[in-house]
Amino acid sequence: MRKLRKEDKKRIAYKKMNYLLNLAFKTHDRELAINAVKTAKTLSTKFRLKIPKLIRRRICKHCNNIFNGSTSLRVRIKKNLVEYFCLNCHKKSRFPFVKEKSKKSK
Numbered sequence: 001m002r003k004l005r006k007e008d009k010k011r012i013a014y015k016k017m018n019y020l021l022n023l024a025f026k027t028h029d030r031e032l033a034i035n036a037v038k039t040a041k042t043l044s045t046k047f048r049l050k051i052p053k054l055i056r057r058r059i060c061k062h063c064n065n066i067f068n069g070s071t072s073l074r075v076r077i078k079k080n081l082v083e084y085f086c087l088n089c090h091k092k093s094r095f096p097f098v099k100e101k102s103k104k105s106k
Helices: 006-026 030-046
Strands: 073-078 081-086 092-096
Touching (some): 006 030
Antiparallel strands (some): 081 092
């Protein structure tokens, strides 16, 4: 049996990570979702894979809780920031918010 190449290992890890994140967003069991997110994060750090930005922003950085509507998070917009307040661990996550620049006519 031959060893797997580095690229093959990364590809398999990426598939597992996507499967776990999809499972976390589809399930109604909170503990299962948190464990799936933790496992996906460990895979991403071990194999140096990036979690897509749209998914990363729907997960609490502190407690790995999934943000599902208004039941688990509160959103505030302040100047150039979008602030997510997790209702599970009561911590804030801030993301930059940049308005689109209008096109200037010449």
